[in-house]
Amino acid sequence: MTYRRPALARAAVDRAAERRSDTEWLADAWARAKVLRWDGEKVAVDGDGVLVTGPEDAPAERYFLGLDDDDTPWFAAVGPLPLGTFGATLRDVGTRLGDRDAGLVVHAIGLALWHARHPRCAVCGEPTVMALAGHIRRCPACGAEHFPRTDPAVIMLVHDGGDRCLLGRQPSWPPNRYSTLAGFVEPGESLEMAVAREVHEEAGLAVLASQYVSSQPWPFPSSLMVGFVARVEYGEPRLVDGELEEARWFTRDELRSGSVGLSPGVSIARTLVDGWLDAPAGEVAPTVEP
Ligand SMILES: [Zn+2]
Known part of the structure; x- marks a missing residue:
């Protein structure tokens, strides 16, 4: 008996976690990035895939998502969608996205919702700042590091x-x-x-x-x-x-x-x-x- 792979349990991009601390590499990667856009509720879409923009005019909050086969860096940018583009929820488009886009979108939304809900340090209560290209938050006051929860x-x-x-x-x-x-x-x-x-x-x-x-x-x-x-x-x-x-x-x-x-x-x-x-029928x- 074979079960279908769940629609959101797919990915085709290397997360390249070792790059998240390399600020020089990240700055270069951002200049040539492919960027998906999320406004807090919807992802910008284009047909049956995510809308891909360049780094120009992207909002300041961004996360490094990984590298694809031809070494193209993928980022998510969080803020208003580009003018004139169409947004969709993951429930709307999840089954229609290809493996690459499905993996990128769940990664981006998971990070974005965690950042939005965890602005303060759970240890001392002071405001925290994003680090490691969006994959942790650090507390400047007490030094605690906070990881996205699952x-x-x-x-x-x-x-x-x-x-x-x-x-x-x-x-x-x-x-x-x-x-x-x-x-x-x-x-x-x-x-x-x-x-x-x-x-x-x-x-x-x-x-x-x-x-x-x-x-x-x-x-x-x-x-x-x-x-x-x-x-x-x-x-x-x-x-x-x-x-x-x-x-x-x-x-x-x-x-x-x-x-x-x-x-x-x-x-x-x-x-x-x-x-x-x-x-x-049966076991x-x-x-x-x-
Ligand atoms: Zn703290």
Whole structure:
């Protein structure tokens, strides 16, 4: 059984982290840079790719993203989009972007949202400054270095080992939308423990076995979604923590019929559901396409 690679788990540019501290090299690289543009909510797009500009007129806040095969440096610049250009959210365009652009955009958005939310030192409270071409913040007052955070969350396709999977819905979702269960990993937990806890909290069911499938960054603002399939003993779901409005079982035929609203293709939730739908009924042994 092969699961589709999640839409945002792609990249084609070398991050070249060793260059981030070389200010002379970075200045030269900026002069010949290809620049993608992000305004805090949307990325500038051009057809099915990101809009690429030169360094001219780019806003001052910029991050070095990496080098492509022909040694072209890629940067992101954060601020107003160039006049007359079109912006799109990652949810809108994530599945249509090529590997290079998908990787660049999630990298850029992850950094931009982290900088925007972490202007002050978590140790002493003084303002911090960006360093290492956008990959850390330093505190001039106490010397602390702060690294971008990534918050792991588990997301799991719960199934009964046969032809039923369990999906839930949150009250804020559009009518008839159902999706996989998910939740943040808590301090001191393994991923598998988080899967079991969340399935218990959201659906009152005990996980018999769970297996990792794939992961993808979800930079809203800083999640890494870690995808699993989790087998439970079939039983009536019980909403233990009240986070979901409903959790219920579906057969493959029900989901294939198109009568149930599923998550958009850019989400790893959808790749988990699609992978399970394509699997023969029975134990699901996941692999991910290379
Ligand atoms: Zn400090």
